Amino acid sequence: FVPRPAEKGQAVADFISELTPATVQPTSEAITETILPDQPGAERLDTSTPVWGLHVDGSANQQGCGAGLVLTTPDGLKIEYALRFDFRTSNNEAEYEALLAGLRLAKSMNAKQIRIHSDSQLIVNQVTADFAAKDASMYAYLSTAHQLLRSFQAYEIKQIPRGENSHADALARLASAINDKVGRKVPVEILAQPSTVTSEACAVRYEDTWMSPIYLYLTNGTLPEDKAQARKLRYRSARYTVINDVLYKRGYTTPYLKCLTAEQGEYILREIHSGVCGDHSGSRSLAYKAFRQGYFWPTMHQDANSLVKRCDKCQRFGNVPHIPAEPLTPIVSPWPFAQWGLDLIGPMPQGKGQVKYAVVAVDYFTKWVEAEPLATITAAKIEDFVWTHICCRFGIPYAIITDNGRQFDSELF
Template sequence: MVEKVALALVITARRMQMYFQNHRVIVKTNYPIMKILTKPDLAGRMIGWAVELSEFHIEYQPRGAIKFQALADFAAELTPYPTEEKTPRWTLYVDGSSNSRLCGVGVVLEGPREIVIEQAMKFEFKTSNNQVEYEAIIASLHMVIELEITNIICKSDSRLVMGQLTEEYEVRETLLQQYFHFVKNLVSREISFQHIRRENNTRADALSRLATLKKKGVHRSTIHVTLVKPSVSTDECMTTDTQPNWMTPIKQYLTEGICDPHLEKMMKLQAARYILIGQDLYRRGYSRPLLKSLSPEQVTYVMTELHVGICGTHSGARTMSTKILRAGYYWPTVQGDCTEYVQKCVKCQEFGTLSHQKPEHLHYVLSPWPFVKWGMDIIGPFAPDKGQCKFLMVGIDYFTKWIEAEPLTAITARNVHNFVWKNIVCRFGLPQVIITDNGRQFTDRGLARRYNSKVKPRSYQKEDLVWRMRSDARKDGGKFSSN
């Protein structure tokens, strides 16, 4: 016992090493651990434990009498623990029987105090063996819900049905999937499912055979029930969208020969490329098989599966459109739709290469060359300044956004003529277009007459040297440079 106490102390020191190293530890025990660990004639593993504990500041003190602790232990041992009343467990045995004439199920419910409830159910419709097993489970669950029983274990000898309900097997058939979801919706209580051997389910098997062989009235102790229709409806209704799309006029022309009289020639050429097989429209090809035409809803599904589906690779628009054609599908705007779909894909934008494409289309330039197109306007009147100048004449080049401005005392056609000649024509050449929203100052005929008198018509040939004015024109000459 002393070795166990020493081992517990060693394990505690290892687990709480940081506390043992930084603090003084007091160990209260009635066992002589200190005397044993300080003996010089220790042997075996006690020597290692003594060396390991010697690095810590440990004091050993006797435990002494613990009166209050003894009283608390005594009260804890004699106080009875409250026991929860367990709900009695019920066992449910189900089995189904199906032959060429009739189908039936047997249900046996066993509870506490030797309570046994038996039910035989006959079907007036033909079912498969698995469907019969599901009908038996549904009938037994209805009975359990009516009796308000909670703790139940359902046992059956059908390996497939029990495996599907315990989610051990996968439900693949459409009808069994409906039965599976129907049972899962009913199972809202503490119900578990278990598979048993056939020899352990003989009682329910006998009841299922009794339902198919005996008539109602025999064996009065058994509840006889007749089921007219299955619990799960097998009728399926598929809604179809009859909204017109791009295939509607082609189908109508191929089937009825009706189209718009103005588009009859074009429709005749277009319909020659298509063929109608059943209710599906196919496009002909010279070196490829028929391509199935898709509606807008099918287009979205196909693009999603090829791009982000289970085999999708987030390919580009050109590769994606080629895959669609190779898969045997077609619609007129396949290339544009693929491009738009790839551009909207979040993963392609997040992990794709950096795109240097402009976010907007390029804008047209209003002036193709500098100092060819000018815009002019008059600002004012302002407060009179030095020289009684109250107005400002401004000219802006459309290409370079170069600004020419000059203060004016009055708005006259002569002042406008001088401004245009001095600040625009003599510096940058004769402009091709001048845009303004003013009236008489710019529409005066003297401006055009003055320009025509100053500008002399000249003709140039190839390889001629042409000089361009760089500064203000003066009568005594100016500075020129080669153009």
């Protein structure tokens, strides 16, 4: 018993064996140089001479037929060109139309040497005479291509994969997909991020500043409900004006000063003090510099003083002022209660015990005061006062200063 083979598999094998040609033409993907037989003196591409590049591709579908080409100058500048055919063509005819259009464009640009790239195996091999043009239409296209190629000193044609010819392929597909018969410009927009990315918004907090009441009064006539505050605001607003929605302060002998908030003023002072051209000037000079630059805010002097005090470089390397904070007071008394000043005052209105005079002693060091009322001013009374109130309480003084009156310039004293 011999099993019968499957009829379907035998039929497929016979079909493949019958239709497979005896010899297969090899594909030529390497760089091929063509020297036309009727063009004497044609040479290979000279690298010392500028060489132009040409990428061509054709497209034919149900929507229409078109071609795309990219001509590259020796400097690297790319010239893009898209063609739409107003007649029906096959894919091979569209490839030839793209090649012819590219050659005409290169000829008009005075190109001498050209390197052609196409992803069509048929077109490349027919131009290089590896394939024969049997069809009348293909033969006509090939003759026209040879006629245009004679305009160049040398040319080089190469078959490349479709992936390397994507630029010209995109132009060809674009041209074949447009149904309009009028030339069009297609703008290309570059998106920096996906359209699904939402823009983040920052919440801005608005706070009233010292300018808000003045600005509202000058623009809308808004006044506080308090009459005293409203009257005060009217007087203050007379020294300000609004120009292009910006508040300015009027000056008597100076131009208009732009009003700033405290935060803006802090930035201005910081730039003047320690910016690119900053010289770390003092607080008073810093405030006047901001004033001369045309800025104003009420606390500019206080802010300048605070900024200078907080500046680390000014505190580290600034000159230390040796001027005292107040006028110098010489110390004439070396220790407490060593030197006293003594004097009499009166007569005054008579008091209890018929006293109408007083003797007063003041310590030069501590400014301590000792006083006693007297009915009469005699040397004995003065001696008793000094002994009782000064010597017995604070010790013998080093010096007593008087006006040399009779009570002090006596033998008893």
